[in-house]
Amino acid sequence: MAESSGKGDQGIDLNTLSLQQLGSVKEGIENDLQSLGDSFQSLQGAATRFHVSGMAAEKLSQQEEGQPMLVPLTSSLYVAGELAGTDTVLIDIGTGYFVEKTPKEGSEFCKRKVSMLKHNIEQLQQVITEKRQQVSQVSRVLQAKMAAQQGGGSSDK
């Protein structure tokens, strides 16, 4: 959807645009880049979270039942507890649905999500590179035009 405003790459010859139009095209692409960068970061954050969750599920399966532990209530308050069971974990699969899985299945789920996110990140990376090229293209034309205008303006005087 973000591609719709990327009109600088094809169809329109950048040299035919006015300074103002070039400026707004550049601004548009830069805005797209900004939001794409934000998405990129949140995707990466999600991938890391899934990775950590998968590791936690795996670690849990190695623990024994009745193992004493400290349960975090807040980031600074922990309560003593005991591990009740390591056979099943509850996985949030989205939109309020939770599924009981074994730790192994749970970590597989996380791995699946991580690979999906990685795939998306790669695709996004491509789009971002393209947009970056577009921006540099537009700003090159913009600078050339500005230089031409300044040169023309000073020779008039």
Add this chain to the structure above:
Amino acid sequence: MDALQAMRQKLETEAKVFQGLQKESSKSAGLRTQFQQQQQENNMVLKELELLEEEANVYKLVGPMLIKQDLVEAKSNVGKRLEYIGDEIKRLDNGMKSLEKKQAEKQQEVVALQQKMQQLQTKGQAQAQAAS
């Protein structure tokens, strides 16, 4: 001069209508992205549910509680929701199409009005000059 005044007023109201249309279409676009996100999430959930064995325990978060739910029921619920979201997206698309058409029409109207006003203005100036 009265005609010009009336035209100016008309132009103003038309421009306002146009702006209203613009606002409406951006609202629809926002709603559409929201629905699209939901669609994607629900699709993901459905895929996960399809991967499960029949006797798997599925829970649904209702308020602060987890309620146990039948896998078949959960699947059909997610499927129904996907259907609803798909319909809603279609409805929004249609609405956006007609809004776009209306917008283009209004824009033409406004431009035509502006041109008319300009003509009238230059005519009036010419007349005033001729009179003086």
